[in-house]
Amino acid sequence: MIEGSGYTKLRVKMILTTLGFSLIPLLILGYTIYRQFEAAHTSKVIQHLSHLTENKRRTIDLFLNERLSQLMAIAYTHKLEYFLEGGTLERVFTLMQARSKYYIDLGIIDQNGNHVVYTGPYQAIRTANYKDEEWFHQVQAKGFYISDVFLGRRNYPHFIIAVGRRDGDKTWILRATIDSDIFDSLVQSDQLGVNGDAFLLNADNVLQSKPRFGPKLLGRMDLGSYARFPGVRTEIINVDGKPFIFGLAWLDNKNWMLAIRDDPTEELLPLAHARSLVWLILAGGFLLIAGGTIVTSNTIITQLVRAEKEKASLNASLTQSSKMASLGKMAAGVAHEINNPLAIIKEKAGWMRDLLGEEDIKASPNFKEFEDAIAKIEYHVTRAKDVTHRLLGFARRMDPIHEDVNINEVISQTITFLQNEARYRAIEIHTGFQKDLPFVASDSAQLQQVFLNIIDNAIDAIGKDGHIHIRTMAVHDPNEVIITIKDSGPGIPREKLDKIFDPFFTTKKVGEGTGLGLTISFSIVQKLGGQIKVESEEGQGATFIISLPLNKD
Amino acid sequence: MDINILLVDDEADFVETMTKRFRIRKLPVTSAGSGAEALKLLDQQDFDVVILDVRMPGMDGLEVLRQIRAKRPLTEVIMLTGHASLDAGMQGMNLGAYDYVLKPADFDELLDKVRRAAERKALNVSAQSRG
Numbered sequence: 209m210i211e212g213s214g215y216t217k218l219r220v221k222m223i224l225t226t227l228g229f230s231l232i233p234l235l236i237l238g239y240t241i242y243r244q245f246e247a248a249h250t251s252k253v254i255q256h257l258s259h260l261t262e263n264k265r266r267t268i269d270l271f272l273n274e275r276l277s278q279l280m281a282i283a284y285t286h287k288l289e290y291f292l293e294g295g296t297l298e299r300v301f302t303l304m305q306a307r308s309k310y311y312i313d314l315g316i317i318d319q320n321g322n323h324v325v326y327t328g329p330y331q332a333i334r335t336a337n338y339k340d341e342e343w344f345h346q347v348q349a350k351g352f353y354i355s356d357v358f359l360g361r362r363n364y365p366h367f368i369i370a371v372g373r374r375d376g377d378k379t380w381i382l383r384a385t386i387d388s389d390i391f392d393s394l395v396q397s398d399q400l401g402v403n404g405d406a407f408l409l410n411a412d413n414v415l416q417s418k419p420r421f422g423p424k425l426l427g428r429m430d431l432g433s434y435a436r437f438p439g440v441r442t443e444i445i446n447v448d449g450k451p452f453i454f455g456l457a458w459l460d461n462k463n464w465m466l467a468i469r470d471d472p473t474e475e476l477l478p479l480a481h482a483r484s485l486v487w488l489i490l491a492g493g494f495l496l497i498a499g500g501t502i503v504t505s506n507t508i509i510t511q512l513v514r515a516e517k518e519k520a521s522l523n524a525s526l527t528q529s530s531k532m533a534s535l536g537k538m539a540a541g542v543a544h545e546i547n548n549p550l551a552i553i554k555e556k557a558g559w560m561r562d563l564l565g566e567e568d569i570k571a572s573p574n575f576k577e578f579e580d581a582i583a584k585i586e587y588h589v590t591r592a593k594d595v596t597h598r599l600l601g602f603a604r605r606m607d608p609i610h611e612d613v614n615i616n617e618v619i620s621q622t623i624t625f626l627q628n629e630a631r632y633r634a635i636e637i638h639t640g641f642q643k644d645l646p647f648v649a650s651d652s653a654q655l656q657q658v659f660l661n662i663i664d665n666a667i668d669a670i671g672k673d674g675h676i677h678i679r680t681m682a683v684h685d686p687n688e689v690i691i692t693i694k695d696s697g698p699g700i701p702r703e704k705l706d707k708i709f710d711p712f713f714t715t716k717k718v719g720e721g722t723g724l725g726l727t728i729s730f731s732i733v734q735k736l737g738g739q740i741k742v743e744s745e746e747g748q749g750a751t752f753i754i755s756l757p758l759n760k761d
Numbered sequence: 762m763d764i765n766i767l768l769v770d771d772e773a774d775f776v777e778t779m780t781k782r783f784r785i786r787k788l789p790v791t792s793a794g795s796g797a798e799a800l801k802l803l804d805q806q807d808f809d810v811v812i813l814d815v816r817m818p819g820m821d822g823l824e825v826l827r828q829i830r831a832k833r834p835l836t837e838v839i840m841l842t843g844h845a846s847l848d849a850g851m852q853g854m855n856l857g858a859y860d861y862v863l864k865p866a867d868f869d870e871l872l873d874k875v876r877r878a879a880e881r882k883a884l885n886v887s888a889q890s891r892g
Contacts, residue, residue, distance in 0.1 A: 544816070548772055551865035555778040558868045562785050593865055 261455030391417035403471035543596040612647040640679040661725035669697030687758040700744040770814040796820030837878035
């Protein structure tokens with residue numbers, strides 16, 4: 209039998225193994241699903257950002273393109289002289305402003321850098337000379353120029369678009385100033401989240417439009433340096449120690465970079481929800497599996513323990529049966545071998561008693577001695593014969609008869625035999641019989657011997673002053689009648705408990721008991737298809753439990 | 762009443778003592794030490810009662826009983842059994858023995874059974890001669 213600690217170890221092992229095999233796939237599944245979802249969602253977020261960035265870039269490029277085309281159309285469809293006429297440029301400017309409010313002013317610069325015509329609110333710059341300005345040379349070289357946003361002489365954030373016109377050997381420049389606020393409205397969009405932002409940066413990371421957060425227009429926004437690249441790029445960039453996803457794209461018409469910022473915590477909120485859900489499902493799954501595992505292993509262990517106990521008790525009863533069988537054979541052999549010499553001794557003694565009647569022996573002075581000796585021999589032969597006959601009784605293979613036996617009646621009858629003895633020793637015998645106890649197909653005479661032996665033993669065990677409780681009841685599955693005989697005696701010590709059915713095992717004084725009563729009881733009950741067991745603890749009396757089958761097959 | 766008794770047992774001491782005890786009661790006893798010897802004696806003369814030990818070397822008591830019943834159906838047999846042998850005793854009864862006695866037997870009990878067996882034999886014999 210495995211000890212308790214062995215079962216605990218087995219239980220822990222089973223729980224751990226089952227948990228391991230169930231939880232590892234669960235964790236892998238949870239992790240994989242979450243990863244897949246994360247990848248899908250992130251790629252969706254990034255795709256959305258790319259699209260937005262691309263759209264914005266196109267819008268701004270289109271805007272710049274349109275302005276450039278408009279100015280070019282104006283410059284190339286008229287000669288310089290046309291604009292020099294008073295009021296002409298003003299008319300053109302009014303026309304342009306009617307279509308687009310962002311034009312601040314319009315001017316024409318000749319090849320020497322002199323502002324020849326100007327229309328707009330800043331009359332102070334009318335006489336300015338731009339010969340040494342960087343943009344003036346750029347126009348001369350490339351034919352057009354788009355500036356960064358600057359405050360300039362107007363002290364108002366703006367940028368200029370200048371278009372050069374070559375007319376024979378003369379060149380002149382049409383220059384428009386545009387309010388850079390236009391970019392704010394072009395770049396910002398309601399498609400951005402609460403923490404989203406969008407702005408334009410020039411090559412030196414100087415802001416060309418107003419961001420919603422952080423530095424002002426023309427302030428520096430350091431996103432790192434990016435060489436010009438085609439298309440849209442998405443990057444994770446830390447701003448003020450917080451990571452943001454950026455969509456980045458360079459404009460076609462100007463070396464400005466459009467940057468659209470997205471807050472990942474905002475965009476990836478569904479992901480966080482998914483993560484909490486995954487954890488919740490994992491925790492629920494874990495609890496369920498753990499609970500199931502513990503319940504299952506407890507059930508299995510309980511069954512194992514029960515099976516083990518049943519096996520042990522079956523083994524014990526098989527051992528007892530085979531022990532009884534071989535002891536029976538031996539007892540019969542010994543009894544027979546002793547009976548023959550006993551028979552001779554008995555007959556010799558009988559012969560001597562016959563001869564005591566002879567005259568000459570009667571006259572002997574030792575006649576009385578002879579007679580006593582013969583009587584003693586006969587007495588002790590009888591005593592020895594009782595032992596051998598009981599041994600033979602234990603061993604005999606006679607088939608028990610099967611009649612309908614009322615167990616309650618048999619016990620009551622048995623008690624009457626012992627009532628006097630019990631009363632004399634102040635022992636009370638209590639009975640608790642089941643009233644409607646079914647009849648048992650058995651042998652009443654043999655059963656009576658069993659009850660007699662056990663109750664007699666109980667009386668001897670108690671000695672004086674005590675109680676004997678006898679109960680009967682019927683149980684189902686298997687269908688049996690159970691008889692319990694409990695005494696208030698000193699109990700049976702543990703080491704003697706498994707010997708009490710052995711032949712010649714007795715606790716009584718020499719000559720008072722043969723040690724065969726329980727042995728015979730055991731073999732009778734066994735032959736009747738039943739079982740007899742004893743339960744006892746020292747100091748707490750002993751209980752004999754006899755079970756008899758209702759239907760003996 | 763004269764009873765012709767045949768005592769069959771392999772224990773010489775037992776046979777000798779029993780013979781003495783019957784004879785002192787004026788009952789003549791012939792003895793045989795084995796089944797074969799008993800059957801030979803039965804061939805030569807009739808006995809009223811045979812006291813037959815069940816367990817003997819050579820031919821065992823039950824076999825001897827069977828042959829006696831075949832040879833001398835009117836002769837009554839009392840089985841002496843020292844063995845477990847209510848069994849053997851019962852078996853003997855089934856084969857037609859008059860009774861059985863457990864060893865070591867009480868002599869008076871045995872004597873009583875011998876007398877009654879002899880009475881039955883006498884009854885059977887007179888019934889047969891009449892019928």
